[in-house]
Every structure is written in structure tokens, then in C-alpha cells.
Amino acid sequence: MAAWLMKSEPGVYSIDDLARDRTTAWNGIRNYQARNLLRDQVAVGDQVLFYHSSADPPGVAGLARVARAGYPEKDPTWYQVDLEFVDKFARLVPLDELKQTAGLEQMMVTRKGARLSVQPVTDAEFKIVLRLARGGTDRSPRRSRS
DNA sequence: GCCAACGTTGGC
DNA sequence: GCCAACGTTGGC
Numbered sequence: 001m002a003a004w005l006m007k008s009e010p011g012v013y014s015i016d017d018l019a020r021d022r023t024t025a026w027n028g029i030r031n032y033q034a035r036n037l038l039r040d041q042v043a044v045g046d047q048v049l050f051y052h053s054s055a056d057p058p059g060v061a062g063l064a065r066v067a068r069a070g071y072p073e074k075d076p077t078w079y080q081v082d083l084e085f086v087d088k089f090a091r092l093v094p095l096d097e098l099k100q101t102a103g104l105e106q107m108m109v110t111r112k113g114a115r116l117s118v119q120p121v122t123d124a125e126f127k128i129v130l131r132l133a134r135g136g137t138d139r140s141p142r143r144s145r146s
Numbered sequence: 147g148c149c150a151a152c153g154t155t156g157g158c
Numbered sequence: 159g160c161c162a163a164c165g166t167t168g169g170c
Contacts (some may be wrong), residue, residue: 007156031165054156060157095157095162115155 002038002046003126005060005109005119006083009052015050015061018085027080034118039070042118048083049121049129051109052092053084060129063087089133100118103128119136 006026008014018024029035048064051071068082078118099110 009156033165058157112157113155115164117155 001042001069002041002043003049003123004042004066005049005051005121006064007051007117009054010052010061013056014052015088017070018050018062018064018083019088021085022084023084027073027078027079029078029080030093031115031117032114032117035053035077037118037120038081038105041120042070042081043067049087049126052084054118056097057092057094058087059092059096059098060133062089063094063130083136086101086137091133092127093132095134098129101128 008026010016013024023053029038030067044066046066049060050062050064052061064083064088066081067084070079070081072078073080083126088112095109098107104110104125107121107125108114110117
């Protein structure tokens with residue numbers, strides 16, 4: 001099963017909107033490379049890191065799942081998928097932190113000029129992001145109280 | 147098919 | 159709001 005990172009501007013559609021709606025058609029993507037991924041690669045059940053772009057700070061806000069694979073928009077040049085809400089992270093994992101995390105150096109979103117709004121995410125990267133979402137920034141051992 | 151002009155994305 | 163990094167368009 002594949003994993004993806006999909007971008008959304010929270011001012012337009014946020015993880016909270018997805019939590020409320022439960023499912024949504026993720027559309028409006030006007031880029032051929034992204035279109036091809038939506039049409040040919042993204043499959044039902046794939047996991048999705050829901051990313052807030054043009055936000056302060058930008059970062060991964062939660063988890064979604066692909067509920068329907070690629071199907072044409074009204075203008076059939078372009079494709080959309082349906083997303084189903086899975087989880088809102090207890091804390092947003094900021095882009096800045098992704099950039100500083102070992103193992104995410106190759107992740108597309110951490111690389112300069114990566115504007116693609118659907119990005120493939122490796123299994124290892126996916127797990128690391130989940131760990132960050134759960135564990136917070138402090139990965140040093142918990143100091144025991146005396 | 148080249149490439150300049152223009153438009154968009156998105157971090158900062 | 160700025161602008162770097164792309165992507166697309168269209169004249170030639």
C-alpha cells in the first residue's frame with residue numbers, strides 16, 4: 001500500500017474541514033504530473049499525509065485515506081480522488097521539523113522548489129512522520145522525577 | 147522545437 | 159508582500 005502527501009491551504013480546506021465532512025473530493029489540481037499520479041497511481045486505501053500549505057507554520061496536520069481512486073473532474077483533462085478523514089494530529093508537524101529530521105532528507109516536501117501537490121511518500125518516511133506527530137520534538141529519554 | 151513572457155505555488 | 163522556483167503558453 002502506498003502513501004502520499006497531499007497539500008491543501010487551510011484557509012481553503014483544512015484538516016478540521018475534513019474531520020467535519022468525513023470525506024471530500026480532493027480536486028482543483030492543475031498540474032500534469034500531479035494529474036498523472038492521481039489518475040494512474042493513487043489507489044483506494046492508500047494513506048495520505050494531509051499537509052497544510054501557505055499556512056503559519058506549514059506542516060503535516062493529519063491523516064487521511066484514499067476512499068476513491070482517480071476519476072475525472074467536470075473538465076475531464078483533470079482528475080480528482082476522494083479522501084476520507086482518519087485522524088487529526090495532536091500537534092501539527094511543521095515543515096521546519098521535517099527538514100531537520102534524519103531520514104526525511106529525500107522527502108520531496110523538504111526539498112527546495114517542490115511544488116507538486118501530490119507527492120509520493122515512502123513507507124519509512126511515513127512512519128517517521130507518524131512518530132513525530134505522536135512523540136513531539138523531544139526525542140531524548142524522559143528524565144525520571146526524583 | 148526554442149525560449150521569452152507570463153502565471154502560479156508556497157516558503158519566508 | 160516578496161520572490162525563487164517552477165510550469166505553461168505562444169510567437170517565431
